[in-house]
Amino acid sequence: MMKPDIERLYRQMARMRFFEEAQADLWDRGLIPGEMHLGIGEEAVVAGVLDHLEEGDALALDHRSTPPLVARGVDLASMLLEVMGEEEGLCRGMGGHMHLFSREHLAGSSGIVGSSAPLGAGFALAAQCLSPGAVAFSFFGDGAANQGLVLESLNLASAWKLPQVFVCKDNRWAITTRTRSVTGGCLARRAASFGMPAYRVDGTQVEKVWVAAGKAVRRARAGRGPSFILASCPRMEGHFLGDPLLRVYREPLKQTVEIGPPLARAMLSKPLAALIQRCGYLGNIGRTIATLGGERYLLAIDPLRRGAKLLSEEARARIESEAKSEVAEAVSRAMERRGRND
């Protein structure tokens, strides 16, 4: 059996991580408008899958689209310029971070939850007709797995034997809702019931993702149809930067002052007999926040730290330093271009 090139995988993971951190910094400085959904925590999933990508393969991405685009080799500075809304950006400042498109890489993204599944099915249909052997990858989250259009796409891909790989990044959250609390059954079994192989992997272990993705991609290239990969991974920066739930941990006092009084008023509204019941409801909110914090601050397993354990200290340091300077160079190139426009 083939073995993954851990150094190559780790290099991609490090590039993605540093790129996401650079975006977080620009966002904090107010240089990136609107929402910013980072893919920090998803690096091993993306690296393990896209290591199998070949020229001519297509990418259908969601609102955390930058890590796959970094791995795909899209120019880093042009992406930074895009998310800052500059004319020289990848999409001339028209798309922004949720709507990144690169025609030359056959890569498109969308901020509409679940829409990467049908988009990928269309890419796969074109591949089936125009370039047999090429594969389409659809990335989406466990929250999206409850969208009708995802379920319909699983069926379509199976019925048409499309060369499509569905990659479900399972971070266990649908925005601020525990996915489990709004999901029936198991997502992998659900996908399997459409008649395709479904792999459950630990998405913090890049080598395990790589093995599962290899099987899925070989099947797709051979024209035998789609596969589904359910890869668990942490959501380390909340749903988006400035996530109000994470802020409860980062600035507890301020949040209590803002959220507390209206909640207390609601608790104490008539009839007071309901107070005990209401304490239970308040407890539910408290539990959700506690779960989120627990996962983030106590249990989160950083896929990069895991990946680093597979390397010598020398290799890790060398790869990280190379990735860091590549991203730093892209940031300064982007800032220089931006400065010229002001």
Add this chain to the structure above:
Amino acid sequence: MTRMTFASAIDHALETAMERDNRVVVLGEDVTMLRRNLYVRFGPKRVRQTPISEAAFLGAGVGAAMAGLRPVVEIMLVDFIAVAYDALLNEATKVRAFSGGKWSVPLVVRAACGGGYGDGGQHEQCLWGMLAGMPGLSVVVPSNPADAAGLMLSALACDDPVVFLEHKLLSDYWLDYLGGASRGTVSFDVPAEGTEGEVEKPPRPVPIGEGRVVAQGSDLSIFSLGVSLHRCLEALPSLADKGIRAEVIDLRSVAPLDRDLIVDSARKTGRVLVVDEDFIGFGLSGEIAAVMAEAGLKVDFARVCTEGVIPFARRLEDEALPNVRRIAEAALAMASR
């Protein structure tokens, strides 16, 4: 009267209705957190968390309304309604006719809309024209807290489906979440008059389909709504400097449209400017032109609307959405014709 933010005024209306009527329930993504003040009071049976499955839960809202509940279904952002359009287009708005008038769908759809904070073309649309194009659907767009509370109460009392649109520049929590306002390094052009104001307790219902004259004038009628209404008011001083007295009307409802108010004002001034954050084609602005033409009025007509996909870049976005400069230019151009 109590001072309330736009968002808390809506909450207050919902709370009032939920207190009076056990059939009022709230369904939507993240409502446990977004509507936490209602959730801790009324519990998970009446404030119910949904999966990200708009087609299912909006469609379920239709059935629930037919079978006796008064659901408020939240579609987080109106852009996301696209995946659930069937529930409105072919189900909710058809039942009254299909049942020969014997059955109705008392459903409220609540969604955030509008731009001005850099979220790009899939999260900042208004879409009220597209929605109002369905016969049988009311669409309301409040521009201040009192109207927000009053229109929500009327929507909840209505026996037919109503879409209630909440502009994100007016609702502080949306601007915080989606604009990233918490970082303190960004700023937004938020109309103060719209975000906070006096609201009666309990709120006084605002009739659906009734506009309001916000500023009196005789030279030009400006019809607008939502955040654009405030942009129009900001443009007034520069018009007054040029001797133009504009009448500004807050339509408040897109459907049904306050045709009498539109025709009366247009007849008086002879010049009409529509300022609409929604798309220019096949929508509210064209409908207003048709209303006047059908009334036999011959008026000067111009419109300031959003003309294409909303750009992500802040500078381009500010130009694409109706702004004070575009409004003033259009008004001056009409006045000098």
